[in-house]
Each structure stands twice: as C-alpha cells, then as structure tokens.
Amino acid sequence: MTNTDFSLSIEDLTVSFDGFKAVDDLTLYIDKNELHVVIGPNGAGKTTVLDLICGKTKSTSGSIKFLNQELTSLSEHEIVRKGVGRKFQTPSIYENLSVFENLEVSYPEGRGVFGSLVFKRSAKVMAKIHEVAQQIMLEDEIETEAALLSHGQKQWLEIGMLLIQDPQLLMLDEPVAGMSVKEREQTAELLNKISQGRSVLVIEHDMEFVERIAHRVTVLHQGKILASGKMDEVQKDPKVIEVYLGH
C-alpha cells in the first residue's frame, strides 16, 4: 500500500547490478518542506538512490511516487518536467557565460544554450533571474563570467540554475565538498531557505554540516536502511556508530 501523504514515497525499491543489490528493498518518505539527508559509508547506495529517483538508473522492482505520480516508468526528461531537479557533485555551469546568462538559459521557457531568436527577456524572466541571484548570494556578481567565480559560488550558481525551474524536489550530491568554512555556513542557510515550499534530498559526508541542515536523516548501509530519524537520535544509534560514525 502506498502512503500518499508524502511528497516523495519510495517503497520497496531495489536495483540489482548483475545480482548485486546496490539498493535493497528501500522504503523512504519525504515531506514537503523537509530537508532530508542520506548518509552512510562509501558504496552504501546513496548516489544510486538519487540515480533511481531522477531516472538515470532504472529500478529492478519497487515504486517511487512523487506527488502521487509514479516515476519509475518515466524518462529522465519527463521526471525533470514533473518537478525533480538534481545537482551533481561537479558543477555543470557554462564557464564562458555570466551568472545572469547561466540563469537565463536555465529558465524553463528560456532560449536555451543554442538560442532562439523569438525568446524575449520579459519582465517576468528578469524578475525571476534577479530573485534567484539574490537567493544564491550572487546578485553582486550577476554580470561576472562564471569561470571567475570561486568554487563555492559555482556550486551556488548551479543550485540557482535548478531553482529557476522551481523544482518541487531538489536533490544535491555533496553540496559543500571543497567549500570553505564560510561558504559552508552560507550554503546551510541557503538550503534552509530553499527547503521551504518544496522537498530537498541531500547526500553528505560532512557530519557538522548534516547536523546543521537535516530535518531528518537516513543512514544507508549495503543498500539498506540502517537507521532513520532525527540526527540526534541517529547519532546515538549503536549500529550507526559501529558502521559509520565511529570510523
């Protein structure tokens, strides 16, 4: 039976690669306004869960419902159109374009990278670009070429390129890897803000950062859930300490 009260309902999800179950009978629910973090040792299956949700990998069995729509049968593009956005570890911004232009090409009805002559910078598009630039703390850099941004700013720009599409589910893989302490703090605030009105699913290894942002945490181990709940409860769980936090 599916639990339809949640924004994202993953039930009995399994994927086998040549008999090896990278994700094994996973059930996980995420609410609207929730920032959920998945943690766990290397190879636990965290990235594979995101790959399954965004359609990059097809499940062997089980269900992924987002706003009551089954995603497992949809293509990656269709899943994006259902309101699911994903940021990978390496930013895929256009280095030779400005912050403004990067946001503009990401606007859903925008002109796209290859340009359409009919696209007009309407007041609506302009307002949205500036709103997002403000949110991602790059308003002062809006005309700066992306190549000149710091590593952290590039990560924020990519988050902005997703935000401009108004995803209802935003997935981020290790968003603060390689960031300075200050940038981590700013990213925590950013994620806090953007989880309002949508669901956010983050994979992260930095426990201090997880403590700061997570509403709930799921610990994966060998494709299965080892523990799930509030960070302070999960941190005390002897099983979690044994396989992950104690290392």
Ligand SMILES: Nc1ncnc2c1ncn2[C@@H]1O[C@H](COP(=O)(O)OP(=O)(O)OP(=O)(O)O)[C@@H](O)[C@H]1O
């Ligand atoms: N397409 C694939 N084909 C075969 N095996 C795969 C495939 N994708 C993932 N795996 C395997 O599934 C397991 C889980 O990998 P995954 O990348 O999801 O782990 P992870 O928890 O994200 O690890 P890390 O923290 O190191 O990123 C690993 O053993 C990996 O080698």
